[in-house]
Amino acid sequence: MLRIITQWSEATSELRRICDRTHDDQVVHKEATVREVLQAVKRQGDRALLAYTLEFDQQELAPEELKVSPLELEAAYSQVSGELIDAIRLARKQIEAFHRQRVPKSWVHFGDDDVVLGKRYTPVDRAGLYVPGGKASYPSTVLMNAVPAIVAQVPKIVMVTPPGKDKAINPAVLVAAQEAGVTDIYRVGGAQAVGALAYGTETIPKVDVITGPGNIYVTLAKKLVYGTVGIDSLAGPSEVLIIADHTANPTHVAADMLAQAEHDAMAASILITTDAILARKVVDEVEQQLVDHPRRTLTEKAIAHYGLIIVVETLEAAAELSNEFAPEHLELEVADPWELMQNIRHAGAIFLGDSTPEAVGDYLAGPNHTLPTSGSARYASPLGVETFLKHSSVIQYSPIALQKVASAVDILATAEGLHSHANSIRVRKDSLLNPEP
Secondary structure (H helix, E strand, O other), rough: OOEEEEEEEHHHHHHHHOOOOOOOHHHHHHHHHHHHHHHHHHOHHHHHHHHHHHHHHOOOOOOOOOOHHHHHHHHHHHHOOOOOOOOOOHHHHHHHHHHOOOOOOOOOOOOOHHHHHEEEEOOOOEEEEEEEOOOOOOOOHHHHHHHHHHHHHOEEEEEEOOOOHHEEEEEEEOOHHHHEEEEEOEEHHHHHHHHHHHHOOOOOOOOOOOEEOOOOOHHHHHHHHEEOEEEEOOOOOOEEEEEEOOOOOOHHHHHHHHHHHHOOOOEEEEEEOOHHHHHHHHHHHHHHHEEEEEHHHHHHHHHHHHHEEEEEHHHHHHHHHHHHHHOOOOEOOOHHHHHHHHOOOOOOOOEEEEOOHHHHHHHOOOOOOOOOOOHHHHHOOOOOOOHEEEEEEEOOOHHHHHHHHHHHHHHHHHEEEEEHHHHHHHHHHHHHHHOOO
């Protein structure tokens, strides 16, 4: 099931294949469908949302049922265990504490001749959060998207999530949303929900930024509305890359690989190791742990298509391959993970040592679990407070300061053929040289 590769050229080829696994011929067709959905929502508003919810989710809603009612929100607390509520609150506390350390500060610098330069950060007015739903429940996704927006002091945070059976939203998701501070919740999913957030409808307000993961239709919708609104990223299927040496525990490594594979049939689980014996033990462990796995069919499919073990000579070589792949999650299960981390340039999140499985990052360590995928960690970063903030430049020149640079600005503007730019400097320069009595 899990293949072991020892040849460098084959390893790099397989890593490229896995990284490009979402670039199939069906994407063009799906994008055309998403365009139609977005245009319908833009033109028809709530009417399109209700029609698509019936078509795609098999749930018939009245217009007033789009928004989750206060009664349903209150009832959610009685439908989940106290232990789960406590866990949600602990996770929220941890996530908030981490993101408060990331809030950028506005600043100004007073230079010579009363030149003032600075940067001023302000939150967006509205944030829209997409939370996958239907058959699944993702309260952790709610917290990871909502808490940074709260820390950024976004005034209005709305959430969309597809309805499940009997129009219901999972109560754990509703509890997490309330604990995180979400303003309003709407039972709609798919590309149509992204369209509603981007363009606004009679019921759902237009937002400034859309965050949160979803299926390929949601991802394509976010891609197409970018520019009308901001987005966090274009997240692809999840992935983990584990670098392990002879000190790693094969049972733990196998469990972490399967923890990623059970997400989705396209999830990738990769091990790069310097120990050929460990590689063979991990293969055996994966097969053993799959025997009674409740999501065996899906997980086996992911492992078969996107599971991989690469044996290399050195940890430096392992780091080189990892940097080429730029994984979403990177686990360093080696004797000295801090030393190896010095060789890592590209990764969404780095987990150091055997006692730090990726699952702690998924739920409550604090750093965000919305991470760059499919190689985008080469240039992108995790979702954070910054996603919900934008900055304005602050500039002030005194008359003396302007006089000192006026000629240079005039020359540059003239060189670019922009007469009025140059003239806006000249008229001030003249008044500075010949002030009125």
